[in-house]
Amino acid sequence: MRRHYNDGMRAAACRFLLVLFSGSLLGYAATNPLWTTQAVPFRIADNLYYVGSQDLASYLVVTPRGNILINANLATSPPQIRASVEKLGFHWADTKILLNSQAHYDHMAGAAEVIRETHAKNMVMDGDVSVVESGGKTDFLAPSANIAGYAPARVDRVLRDGDTVVLGGVTLTAHKTAGHTRGCTTWTLRAHLPGEPAGTTRNIVIVGGTAFWSEYKFVAGPGGKISYPGIVQDFQHTFAELHALPCDVFLGAHGEYFGLPAKLKRYRQDGPKVFIDPAGYQRYVAAAQATFEQAVREQQAARR
Numbered sequence: 001m002r003r004h005y006n007d008g009m010r011a012a013a014c015r016f017l018l019v020l021f022s023g024s025l026l027g028y029a030a031t032n033p034l035w036t037t038q039a040v041p042f043r044i045a046d047n048l049y050y051v052g053s054q055d056l057a058s059y060l061v062v063t064p065r066g067n068i069l070i071n072a073n074l075a076t077s078p079p080q081i082r083a084s085v086e087k088l089g090f091h092w093a094d095t096k097i098l099l100n101s102q103a104h105y106d107h108m109a110g111a112a113e114v115i116r117e118t119h120a121k122n123m124v125m126d127g128d129v130s131v132v133e134s135g136g137k138t139d140f141l142a143p144s145a146n147i148a149g150y151a152p153a154r155v156d157r158v159l160r161d162g163d164t165v166v167l168g169g170v171t172l173t174a175h176k177t178a179g180h181t182r183g184c185t186t187w188t189l190r191a192h193l194p195g196e197p198a199g200t201t202r203n204i205v206i207v208g209g210t211a212f213w214s215e216y217k218f219v220a221g222p223g224g225k226i227s228y229p230g231i232v233q234d235f236q237h238t239f240a241e242l243h244a245l246p247c248d249v250f251l252g253a254h255g256e257y258f259g260l261p262a263k264l265k266r267y268r269q270d271g272p273k274v275f276i277d278p279a280g281y282q283r284y285v286a287a288a289q290a291t292f293e294q295a296v297r298e299q300q301a302a303r304r
């Protein structure tokens with residue numbers, strides 16, 4: 001269980017950690033029920049659908065040349081994701097490309113199965129490639145009770161910051177927003193939302209992750225080494241990048257990042273426009289940055 005400083009489920013997460021903490025050959029996987037509870041899939045843009053669980057987000061980008069799946073989630077998630085894809089009327093075997101938000105197990109443990117079943121090409125940001133190919137073993141936090149191992153997955157294409165993934169006329173841009181993991185990736189695309197005037201498109205941002213917890217060391221000192229050289233600069237770059245990205249539709253790797261439960265309540269009546277939330281996006285980025293800067297100050301103070 002990851003404990004995110006800036007999420008309201010931290011106390012609950014700690015309880016689950018105590019209750020569900022269990023060692024296994026692969027690691028210490030503990031899961032939040034919201035991560036494993038099936039959600040009804042829904043449409044966000046003409047060619048973008050939510051196919052994740054109640055909190056672990058997966059997105060399906062649909063194109064005439066096949067589909068792109070963002071996030072395979074837990075080892076137990078692929079059958080749920082597949083059920084959502086098929087419920088929407090799409091074919092699992094049309095999944096041509098697998099992308100991800102970050103190389104932690106809650107977004108990547110299902111990758112090997114998705115690739116085996118669909119033969120999708122696995123594209124991963126540099127910085128996370130060895131983590132994916134080692135099944136989490138080379139994560140800079142490993143070994144850690146918060147970092148479960150998972151089935152390794154071969155990487156077919158290594159992405160760099162700003163690279164694009166193009167399929168069937170749809171372009172996704174990979175923004176390296178590292179720190180949470182060394183290849184944490186924020187995806188953007190432009191798309192038309194159902195119900196909006198023809199010919200208009202929106203900027204869609206799928207945040208990769210900005211959180212950290214007490215194991216992350218930003219300052220070397222008596223408490224130990226820095227997590228990895230450049231982690232502070234990575235987070236600073238991430239916040240600058242996220243602040244600069246044009247955002248109309250605010251999405252992310254976890255539903256909690258963008259207030260999914262509350263927005264879904266309005267979705268039935270108001271439709272996909274409930275996800276148009278540029279102010280909420282800027283608030284999220286600003287709060288995450290403030291949390292990070294506070295932690296750096298506290299670690300610096302502790303060293304003195």
Ligand SMILES: [Zn+2]
Pocket residue numbers: 002102104180209
């Ligand atoms: Zn993570």
